[in-house]
Every structure is written in structure tokens, then in C-alpha cells.
Amino acid sequence: MSDDSRPSPAPTRTAAVIPAAGRGVRLGPGAPKALRTLSGTPMLIHAVRALAASRAVSLVVVVAPPDGAAEVKSLLDAHALPDRTDFLVVPGGESRQESVKLGLDALPPGHDIVLVHDAARPLVPVDTVDAVIEAVRDGAPAVVPALPLADTVKEVRPAETAGDPEPVVATPERARLRAVQTPQGFDRATLVRAHETVTENVTDDASMVEQLGLTVVVVPGHEEAFKVTRPLDLVLAEAVLARRRLNDGF
Ligand SMILES: Nc1ccn([C@@H]2O[C@H](COP(=O)(O)OP(=O)(O)OP(=O)(O)O)[C@@H](O)[C@H]2O)c(=O)n1
């Protein structure tokens, strides 16, 4: 068979899993965090729009609070979202890790790249999403967007009695540390294997791939991809949205 007659490879399709099943305990009392509003729109809808803004993303799987799947479906129906993107909603689990696994299990065949993106990072710019996808397309099994740290970080020995001072045991070299964001991007088979293999609780998906012995690569993150975790983060998110409205001229 000559080179010209070889069938061209199937285009790589990208799906995004958005874990949105957390309570948001650190944000304080109220509705589940992903359903709280920023400038009148639920945080989850901002996050879904941010991922669907990438033309590469053809499917978004939202992992809803366990008893909130119907509410999330109604929210997706009620808000304008790109026609080119399909949406699925599945109920989540007890931990972020379990919720991501439930989202992965719901992915239909045909998507070779999977992004995992916190609903709690509603303002990630599309350029960051695209940079992650591009690095996976270029062959990395796992990609994380990350930023250098502004603070010096200390490793401590946790106090034996709550309230006691914690002794510092080390000061890691800051220049080698990065604060990791989402979306994290994966070759799908790698992410599935990581979730099947790693059983202890971890705080991000890329660390599961590290445990498989594979290399995770970093692309530049973005300040606006910060995670809404504590009440002050809501103030920052509103300020970012206000600045965007000003820049867009309305
Ligand atoms: N059982 C869980 C816990 C968390 N998440 C999601 O994982 C993301 C990152 O988690 P985090 O910011 O820690 O959210 P919460 O767990 O809601 O926050 P907290 O720890 O303050 O309760 C969020 O989009 C959250 O909805 C999830 O899908 N399922």
C-alpha cells in the first residue's frame, strides 16, 4: 500500500469531565459550591462554558452532587451553551476522586483525550484549556497547568495536640515548586488505568499518573484559573468578571 492510499488517522476527540459534586465546606454554609452564583450565573455554568469554549472539546460530562443531577440537567438546559458540544450529567461520589471516576465511567467510546476540570475553577481562560489539549496531542500522557508560587512554603510536623505549634522540618526550594491547577489533560487510557490502579485518596488526577511511573508535564497556568475555595475567592471571582465585562464593553 503506498503512503497516499493509507487511511488518515481518525481525528483525536476531547471530552471534559467536570467534578461538581463537592459541598464547599470551606466556602461556608449554603448550596453546594458549584451551584452558587457568580454575577448571577451558577459557578458550574461558568466552568462548563469555559471548557466548551475550546473548539476541541466535543463532550462535557458534569458530575453533579449525588442528589442534584436533575437540578444540574435543568441548569444546563436553561443556559446558552455551544451547539457543537454534547453534555452528560452523572451523580457524583463521596470524594473528588470518586466523582472523577464516576464521570470517566460514563464516557462513551470515541474520545481519546480527557480533561478533568474543577467546577470550582470557573474562570479558566480558553487559551489555558487549549494549551493543555495541545500538549496531550503532542504525546504527553498527562499534562497539568501550573504557576510558580508567590509564598515560601514550609514543611511542618503536624502537631500531636490540636492547637499546639507545628515545628518546621524543611523549606523546599521555591523555584522548583509549582501550584497546580485544572484542567488537567490525559491520554484517556492512561487516566482510566490510573483510576483503576491507585486506591489511596489523592488530591489531583495527575498524581495518580505519577504513581504509574509516567511523566506528567507542566504547561503555564493562569492567575484567573484560581480555585474558589474560601469566601475571599468569591470577591476575586466577581472582580475578574467585572473586569471582563468592562473589557468586553458592556
Ligand atoms: N465529593 C466530591 C468532592 C469534590 N468534588 C469537586 O472537586 C472540585 C475541587 O474540590 P474542592 O474545591 O475541594 O471542592 P469541595 O470539596 O466542594 O470543597 P470543600 O473541601 O471546601 O468542601 C470541585 O469542583 C468539587 O465540586 C466532587 O466532584 N465530588
Ligand SMILES: C[C@](O)(CO)[C@H](O)COP(=O)(O)O
Ligand atoms: C485538583 C486541584 O484543583 C489541583 O490544584 C486540587 O488538588 C483540588 O484539591 P481540593 O482539596 O479538592 O480543593
